[in-house]
Amino acid sequence: MKLTVINDTHLGVSRQTGTTPESQKALTEFMKQQFLDLLNRANNSDLLINGDLFDKSDVDKSIEFFVFRHLQNWCIKNPNKTLFLAAGNHDESKSSDVISSFHNLASYLEASISNVKIISKKYEEIYPGIFVIPHMMNQDLFSQELAEVLKQSPKYVFLHANYDNKFAAQTDHSLNVSADLALEFAKAGTALVFAHEHKKRQIGNVHIVGNQIISSIADCLGDDTKQYVVLDDTGLQYVTYQQIADCFAEIDWTASEIPEKHFLRISGEADQSEAAVTISTLKNIRQKSEAFVVTNSIRIKSLSNEKLAEVDDVKKYDVKELVASRLPESLKPRFEEVVALKEDN
Structure with a gap:
């Protein structure tokens, strides 16, 4: 088993401050090339994109089709591997009447290839003892998912949420895992691997990976490197992607x-x-x-x-x-x- 995990690529971002029209275009191209590089690094491995593939629920169609084309190519190039595509809070539409770019992409991929698994409605056990919980529409639903997964004494849980952020618990836009609940998972022998927060840190069994593709000054502050993780039979490995400096x-x-x-x-x-x-x-x-x-x-x-x-x-x-x-x-x-x-x- 080998699983490469990337997250919070935020493709389609449009910076309103600190840019010019020309530099915004250059940023978009830079992020696209970084995304392709990360895909190449995941060759010969299963790939989990752990939420916030897109920066918002409705990105420009050129971005939507760019991602479709290259994820489809990755799946064709790696026919014996699986692409796991988990929804993050930026991927979901706030209106049930509007189909998000993420779900458009999911439809394109499911219609054209067989080695893709979309994770957006509830948790999935992607390997024995290894679970992925996508973004849920509110904290109550998310808490139910966590409770169900905890009952199964998982070894690893990948999720898209804040850790120990009491402000996040008060809004449907963002989700939270409390320190007390993380301790319950620790007692069960579970490592929690977080996406969503862009700054990497580790607290006991809590692994906050941080994002890989820099798109703002905030992404640069407080870290020396940007990393992604690889999970294999030896455990969870951090891989340095780029130096902030x-x-x-x-x-x-x-x-x-x-x-x-x-x-x-x-x-x-x-x-x-x-x-x-x-x-x-x-x-x-x-x-x-x-x-x-x-x-x-x-x-x-x-x-x-x-x-x-x-x-x-x-x-x-x-x-x-x-x-x-x-x-x-x-x-x-x-x-x-x-x-x-x-x-x-």
Whole structure:
């Protein structure tokens, strides 16, 4: 047995801040190539895409068909292997009257190949003692799935949810597994392997893998590497996919040289009198740099009730990044979900 697991690829993402029309197109192409590379790494192995294949329930048709074509090719190239496609919260439509891109894709694949298994309605035991629980439409349904799986004393459970996030438990958009419940699984000898959260960490039997394909500055913060996992007869193995330092840099707004990185965070401090200059600097960096995303984390000192700057470019302040940079780590995943939900609407 060999299972390669990737998650949270978020294909079809459209960044509203920190990009230009040209850099948004470049980001889309970059993410597509990263996805193809991950598929190649999964050759000669079963493949589980553990939720949030797409960034939203209704992506552009060009993205939908790109993914279909290449997943179909992967299945044809690996006829004796299985593609397990599990739904994440971004993959499901919020309306029962609207078919999501994920479910369109599932229909295309099921109609054209035989070695695909769609996991979207309830949990599936994909190997003896190894379970996958997809995103459910609310916490109560998700809790029922967890309870049913726990009864079977599983060895591994792959799921798409937050870990020990009390805010997530209050909304249907995101799901939660409490620390107490994780302990019950630990007593049963179960490892819980989480998708959904983009920052990797491990707490006892809880493995939060993090995402593999970087699409934002937030994806770069707090990690040194991006990894995926492979499960085989020897257990769960982490595989490094890319080094954060290879594609991300944080620089002071006064820096004379701009590094050639895909993702740039502009930081430092400026006096109130320099506020307009910082905005102009950010604009120039976005225009001249080949970075996909350039965000503003500059701190303006001695703010008062006076006008910050009488320029139209003040609208270009990246408020989302400003707020995210000042939140405790435990609150950042929930903040990102709320922002994503707002953008989807």
